[in-house]
Amino acid sequence: MSKLIVSFRKPFLVGSLAFLLLVLVAGCSGSKNDADKNTNATNPSTTADQPAEGGTFTYGRPASVTSFDLHNQITSNNAFAIDKVFEPLVAFNGDGKIVDWLAASHNISANGLTYTFVLRDGLKFSDGKGVTAEDAVFSIQRHLNVGGPLAIAAQVASLSAQDEKTLVIKLKAPYTPFISELSNFSNGILPKDFGGVSEKEFFKNPVGTGPFVVKKWDSAGDLTFSKNKYYWQKGKPYIDELVYKLIEDDSQAINQLKAGAIDAIESVALENVNELKQGTDTKVATNGSWVTEQLFFNTLDEHFSDVHVRRALALALDRNGLTNAVTFGFAKPANSLLPPAIPYNTNDTIKALSFDTNAAKAELAKSKFPNGFSTKLLIASGNNSRTQEAQIIQAAAKTIGIDIQIESVELASFRERFFAYDFSAMINSGQADSPEANSILAFQTDPEGFSKSYWTHYTNNEVTKLLHEGQKTPDGEKRAGIYAKLQQILADEVPYIPLYYPDILKGVRSSIDGLVVLPNNSARFEDVRVKGN
Known part of the structure; x- marks a missing residue:
């Protein structure tokens, strides 16, 4: 999943998108x-x-x-x-590559169902007690039990400690993103039974590696x-x-x-x-990033439930101009949801809705609101770039008859508002938590997931089907084709408008x-x- 960034951490969903921040092969301007x-x-x-x-x-x-x-x-x-x-069993490095971390090694069976991890020698928690495979079993099982915003999506059949250093995880069905998602901060290892104290006391004085x-x-x-x-x-x-x-x-x-x-x-x-x-x-x-700055639409809103309204705004907005004005050359204009640093990004091949004011007016004429309407754009205060983005979006909307009032609220209120769907449109960042396309896609397209398609409640049965196909398909051309089709649907229906990929x-x-x-x-x-x- 992804996390939220400036507003929170993941997608800055750390989760899917630590929220709204987190596969980097090469960054927007290089890793x-x-x-x-x-x-x-x-x-x-x-x-x-x-x-x-x-x-x-x-x-x-x-x-x-x-x-x-x-x-x-x-x-x-x-x-x-x-x-x-x-810290997790595996982690990602500065280049976004998965590397062994608390695990000295790991192995994935040919059928993709069995994951075996061997812990490093001499591992200790910060209280001096040794780390064992039982601790890893407890940690991952607790995550499975809790679920939470970065829930383990793989269908886990069993967790077992084969010996003091060996952990074996068996899945009921293949889940390609699993090894990457294990690198999330949410899969860190903690002491079995919280080291003998209550959960509340443990997280007041956490003990880790x-x-x-x-x-x-x-x-x-x-x-x-x-x-x-x-x-x-x-x-x-x-x-x-x-x-x-x-x-x-x-x-x-x-x-x-x-x-x-x-x-x-x-x-x-x-x-x-x-x-x-x-x-x-x-x-x-x-560093290059796993982040996409975006304009999000609440599809439960009477205006933005209309796909023609969303498409009209996408056509009215000059993303290249916005990026140049706001980022000072430290970002790349975005056409696709996935940043270039994540595998299966289609930014250079996707057919996006390019800046065309006349086409925008024609698109709005197809909507239920051909004469325009008034609405509000929610942003968190204290961020100059977001304020400027909002003003540019406001001006673009005005050219096609949409009157946008900018609501700038304190960060905590901003979070509360969009968690409660108390917004019509908002600006936020989506971010991967691990070097995996699914990390962003699942967080922003699954209407039944934790964030309900990143609080847009966007629902498209074909997108949901493609999302699930991509999760079980091995890496390669077939998976690339699935994600290319999925990203094109998002570009056509624009539940959110990707603005730019910041460094x-x-x-x-x-x-x-x-x-x-x-x-x-x-x-x-x-x-x-x-x-x-």
Whole structure:
């Protein structure tokens, strides 16, 4: 699934789309960073002036962490803290490739029904207790029981610990996305029976295998991690503490970074990127992304239940112009739901509704509202890019007789509103949680899923059929054909208009080495070193 990004984490559904942020083969502008200052080094430098270990790394974030319950969370504010404490059997690296993580190896049977994982030697939780296959069984079974926003969609027949280090998962039917979905933060491993405490107490003081341990936590403010002295990657993390500092305003975050009050910021307003790249004490770490910025329609709304209205707006909107105006060259205009970094993307081959005002007027004439109407567009406040996008969409709609009023509300209210379908249209981001096409498609097209087609309640029986076919079809040309057909239907019926694919961008002090930016908008800090310590 996917998660929600700026508004939350997944699709920034971490889940399907950690919400509304997360297969990266190559990013919008490449999975490699620009040379010199704009680096996404997977390893710190090893030159003679290599920074010493220790110190505190402070990371500015726009939203506080409210929960560590990995099976019940999906928004990015929580997902990108959960993944610092809990780790899965397999994970994805900076290039979006699945790699063994807590598992030293894994094997998938020829029929796609049996998955065998062998744990690494010497794995320990942050309390010093050893990790066993029974812990993995407990963790995955708890996820199956809870379900949650990133529920395991595979039909699991059995989970078993063959010995202390070997976990075997058997499926009732093949499910191609399974190995990729196991890399989600929601499939992290925790101690069996929560280490002997209640669920409530456990998630107040979580114990995992990740590089960091919760030291001090204000659910309405900052969060401080300390290094996990039992971390399985020897000698890491290099820093002593990681602080998530709540900074809700984009401008304040930039100012604090430039002043050296913080070491990096999670979200960089696109208009500030060049300023940071050219600064003497700042740089930009980047990566291609699994993110698609979108205009979403509530198909339960009387106006946007009409496909001709949605098509008319898609034709009225100049996506190339919007992308150029808003992203400063750090994004690519979108025609397809899937970002270029995800396999089976059809952005360059799909027949999208291109900018044509006359065609837009003709399309609206076919609707139930040929003379236009008034409606509202919901956005979260505090995001300059979203505000500008809304204004461009508002102006485009006006050219065909649709009057749009922009509603800018605080982030928490924004989430509550669209969770309750209390909107006509909204701007948000959809994001994959794993390097799999299904991660976004399932979250945005399944009317029976957790998000009800990403809160649009879009329903198309042919799309649902194709979605399920794609889930059981092995990777290859047949699966590519299924997803191409599915994406074309979405482009024709536009339950949401893909706007652009943004690069993942983090503002960083020049004194920082080793920050790894991931394509789901998260980051890894175990290699970070702070110069001057």
